[in-house]
Amino acid sequence: MKKSKLWSFGLIMLLALSVLLAACSAEEGTTEEPAETSEETNDGTTTEETEEAVPQILVFGRGGDSVSLDPAIVTDGESFKVTENIFETLLNFGEQDTTINPGLAHDWEVSEDGLEYTFHLQEGVKFHDGTDFNAEAVVKNVERWKGGAEEQFYYFNSMFKAEGKDIIASVEATDDLTVVFTLSRPQAPFLKNIAMSPFAIASPTAFEAAGESFGDNPVGTGPFTFVEWKRNDSITVAKNEEYWQEGLPKLDTIIFRAIPDNSARLNALMTGEIDLADGVNPSDAQTVESNADLQLIERPSMNIGYLGLTNTRPPFDNKLVRQAVNYAIDKQAIVDAFFQGRAEVAVNPMPSSISGYNEEIAGYEYNPEKAKELLAEAGYDGGEIELWAMPVPRPYMPDGQKVAEAIQKNLSDVGIPSKIVQFEWATYLEKAKNGEADAFLLGWTGDNGDADNFIYTLLDKDTIGSNNYAHYSNDEVHELLIAAQSETDEEVRSDLYKQAQEIIHEDAPWVPLAHSIPLLAGKKGVTGYLPHPTGSESLVNVSIE
Template identity: 45%
Template sequence: MKKKIISVVLTSVFVVSSLFVGCGNKSNKKADGAKAQKAEKTLVFAQGADPRGLDPAFVDDGESAKIIANVYEGLLKYKSNSTELEPCLATEWKISPDGKEYTFKLRQGVKFHDGTDFNAEAVKFSIDRQLPPKRTEDMPYASFTFGPVDKVEVVDPYTVKILLKEPYTPFLANLAMCLAAPIVSPAAVQKYGDKFIENPVGTGVFKFVKWDRGQSIVLERNEEYWGEKAKVNKAVFKFTKENSVRASELMAGQVDIIDGVDPNDVAQLEKSGLNVLKQPGMNINYMAFNCSRPPFDNAKLREAISYAIDREELVKFLYQGYSEVANSQMPSFIPGFNDKVKPYEYNPEKAKAMLKELGKENLEIKMIVYSNPRPYNPVGQKLAEAIQGYLLKVGVKATVEPYTWTEYKEKTKQGEGDIMFYGWTGDNGDPDNFLSLLDSNEIASSLNAAKYKNDKVDELLAEARKTPNGEERNKLYKDIQDILAKDAPWLPISSAKSMAAYSSKIKGFTYHPTGVIFLKNVDKE
């Protein structure tokens, strides 16, 4: 009996002990789980609009580029704070003496996000689909990036040769751009077809998860990335049209970083203890005339309208010191910038006299504009409305029709509007990247939004592309700017500082000179 009681007691002690051990294990697991959950970092970046798409062959806008730059990679990349080139998916390259053959050795052991291999066949596929006869008119950067390419040859699984029809000085710089140049998964393109633009698959540091249109895009860290992995687990791109709302979300801690900062919000953001990044921007903000049809197929009328607008006052009033007046089609620090040229100066009386002489005293025109902020124009449609006021003073009645960014891009492509508002952030720091926007060969691609054609400009551009970097090449670009200053297909308005605001919890955030946000090295405390 005594032994039986002792046995029961010992059994009870064992059961109770086991229960405590079990509870302890559960408690530890919960603690570990909570710790892991706490360690997971989600970065939220708020921008003004959805991307147009996520296939680098079919888009040409900054909203798309910011996401594409984090999902895909090219053969080359730019260094973190410049447009100097360095290896990426290509580890080395050589150029033939005649400048027409580029041979690339490729990085081995790299996987696309779908698990398929990156190799020379993938490079050939990515370029071939943007060459004739496969190239289509809705590939805006294809002719710009790969126009001089004759063919692509696979030498072996990790060597590829690109043969050009003629020497093309900007070619290497173009291969580091985040539009057209990134390498896509051939298997994914074949799987998704037309829907690949919504289901991107690259080799980049982040993988695509989902896109809720008008709301957000979610990316997650690529755990199989070939290089150093991203510091955050997830990156969410949130789409909020209004500048003031994005600023409020940042101040409330609902987002971590915003771009398209309105100059009017800077003081309040800084007062709230937030960081506001302000650095020289490689961009141009301009007003484009539709040169392909009346009334602005007349260069004299373009000149008259240019005299009607006070750019100095406009920039001072709208941008409050965060932009400077632009006198050319590119920023002043780009090689080949012509410091002798200026657009037609503000002279409303001359504008009125010219309008009368041209029989256009009662001119009525339609202006179209994007409603959301842009890096080169953070105030959106306010720019068009301010110019509408200047035109009214010289007797020109202008209507302003705003569109969301994606709608706006389609409207300009279709040729809507007598005047359009546009801008450009340089992709690679080369003068050709800016002045090609006025190449008549880029009308079909929609990069030449003004639909401007001048045979001499086309001839000089073609010559400059074949000329090695240096003073001879710079002179050709300066000559082009002389012609454009007189012809006035655009009215250059301003070059803006690149501006973004971010929480003090964010470390390592910078704006690349090309206007792209690389999130790989951004951390969140």
Template identity: 50%
Template sequence: MKKKYLSLTLALVIALAMALTGCGNSSSSKSDDSSKTLVFGRGADTTSLDPAVVTDGESFRVTQNIFDTLVAYDYKNQTTEVKPSLATSWKISSDGKTYTFNLRKGVKFSDGTAFNADAVVYNFERWMNGKKSGKFAYFPSMFGGYKGDASLVIKSVTAPNANTVVFTLKRSSAPFLKNLAMSPFAISSPTAIKKYGDKYGANSGVGTGPFVFKNWKKNNTITLVKNKHYWKKGLPKLDSIVFKVIPDNSSRLNALKNGEIDIMDGLNPSDINGLKSDKDLHVYYRPPMNVAYLGFNVTMKPFDNKKVRQALNMAVDKEAINKAFYNGQAQPATNPMPPVLLGFDKSIKDYPFDLKAAKKLLAEAGYPHGFTTTLYTMSNPRDYMPQPAKTAEALQANFAKIGVKVKIENVEWSSYITKLQKGGAPMYLMGWIGDNGDPDNFLYTLLDKDSAGSNNLSFYKSEPLHKVLIAAQTETNDAKRVALYEKAQKIIHEDAPWVPLEYAKAALVGKSTISGFAPSPTGSEPLEDVTIK
């Protein structure tokens, strides 16, 4: 009896000690010795788990880890060079109009159904036939339109056998391969899409990726768990990921320091220097491929007048915005695409910051006493714009000096995108993180007439620009493409549908115990290689 009593007492003491140890561990990265969980702090929630219907980075951050695309970017080396993924190899015809992909065998979706050529065809047919619903915003932005539109670059997608898919194009398309690697063109389970119908993406997403969706607490957390049947052997290294919403940048940093999260984006530029000496934290920089901008809805008065748009360009002090809200670490923008991309036109001189000239131009446009309007901005910080509300206030103050009275409307992120796509904002703050490293993804996607109402939130339509951008898409010679993109940027600069604001140097910070994390230039990275001690 005594031996049994002592054994029981010892067991209770050990159990109590273990419990106390657990309570004293503030780190969120481990639920027990064998389970590894990464908590990723971010500024806004996902809008959908269906990558085909979203346009925002917060959604792609999650879907990137649930789904795979036919081809993928070289994420380990932080480039947008294309490499095999669900397709192991491909051949391109001599005229550039036929792409034949050999698919990876033995891959299954997380619902247990087979990935094959028919699944690929099903997904593309779904997107190509989406004109009536209009919900696949990225598809027309990258491929020219929907089925029935003369502008659609894809003629057909066919499956000669279970392991082969053939894309036949109406014309050659220089960015076609890079487009296929983009997050919105990840392959979903046809069975899951049919099962959930219009609700697919609202509370589920079924792909072939390294992680599987577990649960979603709106405006709080999304939890993914390890896909034990992932086709890449030995991956993922984490058991689960929790994406946690903390809207304020400073609060998110405090959560990291307190051990509530393991890594975060949206680091205030002013906080960076103070973290570099902290041995427990590591600062990462995302390869620069972004632009922040002030957009005008050119279908609304007075923004249908080019002189008004040019005048407002002259009333923006980009250097002051850089110093105040980017800690001087951004680069004032001149063009609607960043300098790292092919064809960036260095010869274009920015509109000068000149309030007197701006006021004169407004008078020439018929507004000698200015006008009253509304500026919409997102309530959540973005990599390209760490302090959108304060940026809006700075613009408001400058515009007031030329007689333009601005009311500011702050809108929550998921509602903000919808508001802009419906054309409800006369002026708006926005930005873009490149999806594929090609200039087409900025100029055509954001400013071509084919993209109006999807990613072209200014509803700007220029026939001369359209002709140049289609020619640039079709051309495969880089030198000739450069000349075309330089011409396109000159047209855009003159028409001024935007005020390009800044090219941001986005920073993230995480615990020094994290390994395998490499920020992607596209703004969303697979976390399959990441682990945490």
């Protein structure tokens, strides 16, 4: 009996020891693990969690800083490059063309007489400040554009005013998600115009509260929200977590970094400081193509680079002097030297891909002797002029300083001495717009693919003080352009633009220089980036692998 008790006690102790050893073994992790596990990192998170937490940050290197982030009041591409991602328009262009697609409006109708446009708006969209996007918000934006000072709302006045009258007679919210535009006369490119970046819809609550400082703290409906602006350095935007298009954007943060020198910007890309570089010098294209870590990107061309001649300032108030300058400049040499074959010599103030281009115009050939004859006929006294060189590279002008130096030599050869002048970009634009330059380098990237957006916007007398930097005025050209705006027959409309180009060619308000193929470069891992011919594209589908 005693022996039996001892045996029982020993058995119990053995079982207890076995349980204890099993428990210890489990705590030490020697038992079989489940099939799906994650390793723990030093900070206590799993590797799986760490991978998911890596933010998608894109650093976009560009040629200069923005002027303002209020799309309604700016005209420069560097501003639109940012605002295109903060704001949205009622209609969108195609990914790489200017076909019309839904935007903040999912559908629209046009009346038979072309005077009434009805837009049906997306439901459930909010501005970044949490207020609702609706028809009343659209009305308030249009009222802001119409009621603003003409010198401030450049685009609205150049696109939707003619002969001192508003083309948009009224805009009405017929219900919460329907808005009706009524025009005072037909405007053939109205849908393309309203899809342009300057006519993005902003939060009325925000712009009413901010007043003129709205451009420093912009509020739209777009895929990215404004974070901060370090002047002349960088602008940061962040993913809109409440964006109305599901699954977008793919990036968490975009930093638009200003690096004025093209070569320095490319170097920043090659050293990994940035992910995308705008404005690659044509001469550097081979460097990019030979680098296995980079990709060369071509932007579809829809631009014009030109030498503007302020028609109200001597000596360029004389047509003969303007014609002489056109003969004096060797445009082919400029294209060969600074565009490396990725441009064509310009003849007219718009590219040949635009409907209405006049192919019958031969253009001014390089003829210094003819230039001298015209200067003598004009009685030019040989006084020195100021030649303004752009301080930043633009898609239509990769190096304004070098182009200015080439033009300076051409002008000197025919007896026109010149002094090259530069200003900070915003100051340059403002002074040139006000007619303070003698001759100035500038250009234009088309906003909507329509001839009206080149010839009327840049050279009609109604747009002096906005985009007509040359202060060119011709009543006959004006009548042709106004008629073309209202004409719905495309063949008739095209002929009107061709007639206007003939007169402009004779008057020579500019020296058209080149239509370029702008180049960009990016890391191989940047995907989904599709450069738009307008120069302003949404980065909503871009990601980094």
